[in-house]
Amino acid sequence: MPARPRIALVPGEPAGIGPELCVRLAQRDWPVDLVAYADPGLLQDTATAFELPLELLDINAPSHAGALALAPFPLSKPVVMGRPDPDNARATINALLAAGQACIGGELQGMVTGPVHKANINAGGIAYTGTTELLADQAHTDVVMMLASPELRVALATTHLPLREVPEAITPALLERCIRITDRALRRQFGIGKPRIAVLGLNPHAGEDGLLGSEEKAVMIPVIERLRTQGFQLSDPLPADTAFLPRKLTHFDAVLAMYHDQGLPVLKFSGFERAVNITLGLPYPRVAVDHGTALELAGKGEADASSMAAAIELCAKIAARANEIP
Template sequence: MRPRLALVAGEPAGVGPELCVRLAQRPRTDCRLTVFADPDTLQAAADALSLPLRLLDADADAEAPGDIALHACPNRVASRFGETDPRNARAVIDALHAAADGCLHGRFTGLVTGPVHKAAINAGNIAYTGTTELLAAQAGCEVVMMLANDVVRVALATTHLPLRAVADAITGASLVTQLRIVHAALRDDFGIASPTIAVLGLNPHAGEAGHMGREEIDVIEPALARLRAEGMQLVGPLPADTAFLPAKLSHFDAVLAMYHDQGLPVLKYSGFERAVNLTLGLPYPRVAVDHGTALDLAGSGRADPSSLFAAVETCARFARNRAAR
């Protein structure tokens, strides 16, 4: 099976378009791609990198080096490398909505997204907190953010919250929902028949039996007990400072961290270039690059394409795994 994936280039002034052009230079045997982007921006990126580019119809098979099957999402104004323009924010959001709609209606079997610029989108008078939230709202479902590389998979119980708001955001009900989503994704997308998930505590030393906080006793442990009774293999709550030791990680298929900077620094240190950002719980696989728009590198040819390459490979694998179930 060669799944058809939708690929959204992202912010036109960033490195997303040129990474799509670089991706197009590689022969694809694992999937077919349709890129959602502004055609002039892709051509400018190809010209800057002195790489061949041929834009084809959205449903075409892009097989020769430099070929891109394109769903055109025209910018309102011409884009310049490294200079975001809020007038192009609508084109970015429309590309995300159109690609996701194609996944929801079966035209595509997975979605890969390049980096977007939150400030530029909001400056364009579009309320935007993140692509994860946008896709969840469009699909009408609960989701979990996970970042993964070849070393570790880290899911997040909370995402972009200030630290003082984290404890109140963690509830027994939310943990039960999140762990069910993570468990299903490990089974359906990663192909792990009986996954084991490590769950971190919120407080230092996982609360030290209540002496450093009671969230582990009052919130986390009851949620884990409920899911263990359903047959899930869960370990924790574990102290975060030792949970990522290699000897321990070898026994886990994923880690659920309680907040953003509890888990992601370890993942990024262990292999930032090959890391991808996953949205678990959607009715289709969605994989994003794990880096920003890198405006300072746009048009220079110096941006590392490894994360986009990994995102496409991961999304294609997930699509095949889902089709095989």
């Protein structure tokens, strides 16, 4: 583990705002070395378009304000901002996989990723549901998606599922796995000695003692009670409509939501520009922006870099903390 961690910076969709975000944030000094996994011409053209200095260095060189180390991943076609090209999908995926492999191999200590255009990747002939799933498959591990802002951390038991499929997906095994991964990440990556996790019920009013659904009594409570005997600090299933009240959140370090739109609207409302997406369970920290490719803003100089800046800051903190853990 180097004294100064090295972190991959992957722009994502070449025709989106990711390249602009990377070039703008390359103007700052960071407590880590940033290694861009990207097309060098795209980065230089982006810097020129916005009249920003950018020096691309050898992959092993230390980065500094105005300069990025580079792992080159040339695109197949010239980029037209705002217009994703399926022919460039393979380079986008290869950059993510190469950065992931470098993290697994210990060459890098973390990864920050920009937004990826799912439809364009699939149009390029690559089956892709998301970067979270891609990196989990590469690392052969179970993961949990967590979105976090300075005020709130929300982990998801299920992610991109149709709502009608969620109840069957909430099994005892899935719930236990998500709790264990979340608890471990809060300890190791966030430095929380005894994590307190609020578990949201699946049904309105957390089932209201079986009147509005049986999943809480039949599936969730037995898992929660068993894990409590092993030292986990978990709430009973909480009604989602009141769990996010500020006075309740003071008692917890994270919230485990049962499905995507149960927990994320609250988090995004409370601090969208400062929110990031963290993949818990990987053998390295991966932090992503909490927004899409914003094709309508690409090339216009109007993109907000706050989320990617927050992602770099958090990834740097986690990587530094890993240095201190035996």
